[in-house]
Amino acid sequence: MSAKRLILFGPPGAGKGTQAIRLRAELGLAHLATGDMLREAVKNQTPTGKLAQSFMDAGKLVPDDVVIGIIREKLNALAQCAFILDGFPRTIPQAEALDRMLAELGAPIDAVLSIEVPDELLVERGVGRLTCSNCGAVFHERFHPPTKSGVCDVCGASALKKRADDNEETIRGRLRTFHEQTMPLVAYYNEKSLLRRVVGTASPDEVFASLRAASGI
Numbered sequence: 001m002s003a004k005r006l007i008l009f010g011p012p013g014a015g016k017g018t019q020a021i022r023l024r025a026e027l028g029l030a031h032l033a034t035g036d037m038l039r040e041a042v043k044n045q046t047p048t049g050k051l052a053q054s055f056m057d058a059g060k061l062v063p064d065d066v067v068i069g070i071i072r073e074k075l076n077a078l079a080q081c082a083f084i085l086d087g088f089p090r091t092i093p094q095a096e097a098l099d100r101m102l103a104e105l106g107a108p109i110d111a112v113l114s115i116e117v118p119d120e121l122l123v124e125r126g127v128g129r130l131t132c133s134n135c136g137a138v139f140h141e142r143f144h145p146p147t148k149s150g151v152c153d154v155c156g157a158s159a160l161k162k163r164a165d166d167n168e169e170t171i172r173g174r175l176r177t178f179h180e181q182t183m184p185l186v187a188y189y190n191e192k193s194l195l196r197r198v199v200g201t202a203s204p205d206e207v208f209a210s211l212r213a214a215s216g217i
């Protein structure tokens, strides 16, 4: 049977978003990306967005209670409890809260797929990333350039933009935050025998094949 509940885990720029889009298409699962939800809230200047913005601009994590609340709301709204979590959980309290939510729903995680990439390559990936503000597709100036400069190959909109937090200083801050606050989750999920490690330095197609193999899809 195919996996129904996956966590995509990894540092900023590991390729979680790139791979989540492929897994979503392959498995028909909901894609819940806390970074995308928070950016939308910032764009709309909601109370959550106003609170989150300073943390995101500084490369720090948004407070646990805020992101846990967002995920609880999204999980409760799903017609079927089948999803890919991208960028959540990022701290032990977030992981414990997720465990409690899923226990209530009787829907445990099938696998935590950890995409592993060295820090220096992550900086290069972040600095060159272009994101479509219309459909969310992700490109890279060198590694995955769009066919026509500034235009999204997926939806055709002239909407390729750099994210506000994709400058070298903030990326290095996000990497520090990842090592200090998020890496403890490797041991947390390893102890539960859920962690599957995948080398993330190969091409997106090869990483996708490794993720499929690691999760038994």
Ligand code: AP5
Residues within 6 Å of the ligand: 010, 011, 012, 013, 014, 015, 016, 017, 018, 019, 034, 035, 036, 038, 055, 056, 057, 059, 060, 061, 062, 063, 067, 086, 087, 088, 089, 090, 094, 125, 126, 128, 129, 130, 138, 139, 140, 141, 143, 144, 174, 200, 201, 202, 203, 204, 205, 207
């Ligand atoms: P979020 O949006 O989750 O950012 P992130 O984890 O820093 O991850 P990224 O989106 O930067 O990278 P990715 O792994 O998705 O890589 P991508 O596929 O784009 O979070 C942003 C902020 O929101 C956080 O800093 C925090 O403030 C806040 N936040 C979010 N969730 C939170 C939470 N749970 N708790 C608290 N705060 C939270 O790829 C990157 C680039 O590499 C692209 O250009 C892509 O084309 C390229 N690429 C991808 N794969 C490959 C490959 N195999 N080969 C070559 N290039 C590749």
